[in-house]
Amino acid sequence: MKKSDSSWMDEELALFRDNVRKFIATEITPFEEQWDERQYVDRALWTKAGTAGLLGTDVPEEYGGAGGTFAHEAVILQEQARAGNTSWAKGVHEIVTHYIVGCGTPEQKKRWLPKLVSGEMVGAIAMTEPGTGSDLQAVRTRAERDGDSYLINGSKTFISNGHHAGLLIIVCKTDPASAAKGISLIVAEHPTTLPGFKRGRLLHKIGQKGQDTAELFFENLRVPAENLLGEREGQGFYQLMNQLPRERLIIAIGAIAAAEAALEHTLAYVRERKAFGKRLLEFQNTRFRLAERHTELTLGRVFIDHCLQRLIDGQLDAATASMAKWWCTQKQCEIVDECLQFFGGYGYMLEYPIARLYADARVQKIYGGANEIMKELIARTLD
Ligand SMILES: Cc1cc2nc3c(=O)[nH]c(=O)nc-3n(C[C@H](O)[C@H](O)[C@H](O)COP(=O)(O)OP(=O)(O)OC[C@H]3O[C@@H](n4cnc5c(N)ncnc54)[C@H](O)[C@@H]3O)c2cc1C
Numbered sequence: 001m002k003k004s005d006s007s008w009m010d011e012e013l014a015l016f017r018d019n020v021r022k023f024i025a026t027e028i029t030p031f032e033e034q035w036d037e038r039q040y041v042d043r044a045l046w047t048k049a050g051t052a053g054l055l056g057t058d059v060p061e062e063y064g065g066a067g068g069t070f071a072h073e074a075v076i077l078q079e080q081a082r083a084g085n086t087s088w089a090k091g092v093h094e095i096v097t098h099y100i101v102g103c104g105t106p107e108q109k110k111r112w113l114p115k116l117v118s119g120e121m122v123g124a125i126a127m128t129e130p131g132t133g134s135d136l137q138a139v140r141t142r143a144e145r146d147g148d149s150y151l152i153n154g155s156k157t158f159i160s161n162g163h164h165a166g167l168l169i170i171v172c173k174t175d176p177a178s179a180a181k182g183i184s185l186i187v188a189e190h191p192t193t194l195p196g197f198k199r200g201r202l203l204h205k206i207g208q209k210g211q212d213t214a215e216l217f218f219e220n221l222r223v224p225a226e227n228l229l230g231e232r233e234g235q236g237f238y239q240l241m242n243q244l245p246r247e248r249l250i251i252a253i254g255a256i257a258a259a260e261a262a263l264e265h266t267l268a269y270v271r272e273r274k275a276f277g278k279r280l281l282e283f284q285n286t287r288f289r290l291a292e293r294h295t296e297l298t299l300g301r302v303f304i305d306h307c308l309q310r311l312i313d314g315q316l317d318a319a320t321a322s323m324a325k326w327w328c329t330q331k332q333c334e335i336v337d338e339c340l341q342f343f344g345g346y347g348y349m350l351e352y353p354i355a356r357l358y359a360d361a362r363v364q365k366i367y368g369g370a371n372e373i374m375k376e377l378i379a380r381t382l383d
Pocket residue numbers: 092125126127128131132133134135157158159160161205208213363366367368369370371372373376
């Protein structure tokens with residue numbers, strides 16, 4: 001299957017891709033089953049990735065980063081998807097890193113970024129609460145100023161990297177009487193060591209099983225006031241809105257790459273499997289359906305490349321990122337479902353990568369902003 005060539009790829013990125021592929025083959029793939037069972041990756045994976053230069057590839061060098069661009073991050077996301085790796089929530093870690101890059105004070109950047117880039121700290125962001133997810137303005141977690149600290153009370157759920165989190169951004173209300181303007185982002189460093197912080201269950205999911213997804217509880221969690229992200233209270237909602245295009249593109253890149261992997265697995269299968277004396281690939285139904293999926297994936301790739309270049313140029317707007325997020329994840333789910341059908345009963349067996357791709361895909365339409373919210377954001381630009 002010929003993939004469309006991405007305009008942003010160059011020789012240096014091709015070499016980088018080889019290194020990422022090797023890292024995943026040696027440090028991740030052999031352990032996936034074990035991580036799936038216990039629902040979290042080895043903590044050491046983060047420091048190994050840091051040492052291998054795979055964290056914060058687009059963080060400025062003055063903060064310990066490699067000074068690359070978002071294209072380096074895209075290469076890693078694509079290689080993770082190609083290998084069927086969803087246990088390592090590196091995308092979330094990088095989203096958190098970029099909150100610090102984009103919203104932190106110079107002192108906060110110096111304090112936290114080198115540790116995020118080395119893997120000494122694992123990043124997590126806690127927005128969703130049991131009572132509210134899509135409607136972020138309705139968060140109830142409260143942060144009250146108490147001398148030189150904030151006292152935080154509330155609870156969060158579905159938090160990726162919640163188990164290993166070393167730097168946790170908590171979305172909370174510093175002014176409960178206000179909606180968007182009452183929200184601030186406050187960082188808890190090494191939260192598990194702090195009194196007032198409790199981690200709940202690791203949540204059982206239908207897919208992405210090796211990725212830790214946790215409930216978190218705060219009961220008078222005391223955090224230094226200097227950990228308020230940025231210069232002043234009430235900026236949280238705007239900080240979130242600024243970073244969301246990046247988060248949405250990260251999801252979209254993974255979606256297209258995972259669907260490409262599904263199509264490759266399927267092609268390998270239908271070339272070999274026989275029914276009624278013919279290879280499955282010889283049935284016109286197979287040929288036409290797979291030709292259609294290949295066409296859709298080519299369109300997806302071209303759109304991703306467009307969005308990626310816009311992000312690198314600082315021009316990716318919220319509506320375009322929302323289009324990428326909903327369309328690519330919708331296509332991922334449709335394509336993986338259709339591919340699975342060609343495997344017959346084997347497609348339902350977890351030992352076949354297509355089954356895992358199917359289970360891992362579903363959540364992509366839900367997190368990072370449900371796809372309905374994406375359409376709402378796009379529709380607002382049509383008014
Ligand atoms: C595996 C996993 C990992 C996650 N990781 C994180 C994380 O790291 N940090 C974090 O903060 N959160 C995380 N989440 C939470 C995720 O972002 C939320 O589940 C998501 O935003 C939806 O919120 P909700 O579950 O409260 O659904 P609700 O807000 O209750 O929405 C339910 C459904 O209602 C519909 N809906 C809602 N609002 C509208 C509307 N305005 N118009 C039309 N339809 C609407 C949509 O279909 C939506 O799916 C994760 C979730 C999962 C499952």
